[in-house]
Amino acid sequence: xxxxxxxxxxxxxxxxxxxxxxxxxxxxxxxxxxxxxxxxxxxxxxxxxxxxxxxxxxxxxxxxxxxxxxxxxxxxxxxxxxxxxxxxxxxxxxxxxxxxxxxxxxxxxxxxxxxxxxxxxxxxxxxxxxxxxxxxxxxxxxxxxxxxxxxxxxxxxxxxxxxxxxxxxxxxxxxxxxxxxxxxxxxxxxxxxxxxxxxxxxxxxxxxxxxxxxxxxxxxxxxxxxxxxxxxxxxxxxxxxxxxxxxxxxxxxxxxxxxxxxxxxxxxxxxxxxxxxxxxxxxxxxxxxxxxxxxxxxxxxxxx
Ligand code: 13P
Ligand code: SF4
Numbered sequence: 214x215x216x217x218x219x220x221x222x223x224x225x226x227x228x229x230x231x232x233x234x235x236x237x238x239x240x241x242x243x244x245x246x247x248x249x250x251x252x253x254x255x256x257x258x259x260x261x262x263x264x265x266x267x268x269x270x271x272x273x274x275x276x277x278x279x280x281x282x283x284x285x286x287x288x289x290x291x292x293x294x295x296x297x298x299x300x301x302x303x304x305x306x307x308x309x310x311x312x313x314x315x316x317x318x319x320x321x322x323x324x325x326x327x328x329x330x331x332x333x334x335x336x337x338x339x340x341x342x343x344x345x346x347x348x349x350x351x352x353x354x355x356x357x358x359x360x361x362x363x364x365x366x367x368x369x370x371x372x373x374x375x376x377x378x379x380x381x382x383x384x385x386x387x388x389x390x391x392x393x394x395x396x397x398x399x400x401x402x403x404x405x406x407x408x409x410x411x412x413x414x415x416x417x418x419x420x421x422x423x424x425x426x427x428x429x430x431x432x433x434x435x436x437x438x439x440x441x442x443x444x445x446x447x448x449x450x451x452x453x454x455x456x457x458x459x460x461x462x463x464x465x466x467x468x469x470x471x472x473x474x475x476x477x478x479x480x481x482x483x484x485x486x487x488x489x490x491x492x493x494x495x496x497x498x499x500x501x502x503x504x505x506x507x508x509x510x511x512x513x514x515x516x517x
Contacts, residue, residue: 214244220481221248227488233293234268235484236283238275239430240450240476245274247456249484255431256282256328257343261513263287272484273495276475278304280495281332285505292495295483299475303329303415306385307363312337315360319381322358325350326508327367329387332497334362336504341512344414345429348374353515366390370414370421389473390415393448398423401446401468408467409442413449424448437461450476 221244228235236259237250246253252262256279263271263283270291273280276299284292312324312334326338335341342350347367351359352375359378361368363385372380393416402408411433412424421427426436430449434457437445441461446468447454454466487493497505
């Protein structure tokens with residue numbers, strides 16, 4: 214903290230000077246999450262917040278698709294990305310051509326794209342979803358067949374929750390969540406029989422099947438707050454447990470540490486530089502942004 218403190222103080226000072234807010238995803242490191250963030254949350258909460266913030270500047274502490282979503286929803290604001298290289302394996306797995314390919318393969322089927330996609334992909338889709346509302350959105354689509362892109366594991370997990378739909382998917386995966394195996398979960402349970410296991414639905418279905426609960430990062434936090442298990446394993450990005458351990462001293466967090474290399478590109482130094490220099494502004498072609506906004510706003514309307 215001694216190293217972080219001067220950065221935290223300088224960032225918080227600059228935020229006031231620039232009339233800026235910091236929107237931070239739950240996977241940010243604790244120095245960002247606790248030290249400088251104004252709003253923390255899952256992808257859905259951050260997208261909704263981007264429609265409401267009053268500031269002139271949003272600093273997006275998360276990955277690039279999150280900053281694009283904020284810009285799409287608040288085009289009049291400056292949205293800064295502290296490191297443009299903070300991508301996402303899911304967002305990189307599909308393009309607008311991939312959406313056209315799926316539409317040709319399943320004519321007439323609605324396309325539900327995860328928010329972990331580029332603005333072009335959102336624009337080419339009928340609606341977006343996050344891990345918090347995916348089953349609700351897919352269930353609300355017309356027609357028997359629903360195309361879900363790009364996360365095949367999220368699609369397979371959602372398919373079980375909406376058995377009246379035929380869910381088909383693209384072959385994208387999250388490089389963090391695909392690393393967990395059912396055997397990892399069984400091993401930890403055998404070592405700690407009272408352990409509660411909570412998984413993110415980007416994990417493969419055989420991993421989710423071994424868990425006590427699956428949900429978005431906000432859903433995971435809510436579950437831990439409500440159930441207050443003596444021991445918990447969060448089958449998701451490693452910073453989550455660190456970020457909430459202060460608020461839950463009664464919970465012993467166990468498990469392997471899988472980090473997202475993209476999320477970890479965001480550091481206090483880079484946040485300070487982006488606010489100081491006002492560089493790293495995210496731009497979205499207005500024609501694409503209009504169609505992408507329709508997909509995101511449709512999702513937000515259906516989620517409330
Ligand atoms: P959440 O919407 O659950 O926060 O997930 C975002 C993400 O990138 C998880 O890997
Ligand atoms: Fe993308 Fe996975 Fe990282 Fe989330 S954890 S940003 S889905 S690579």
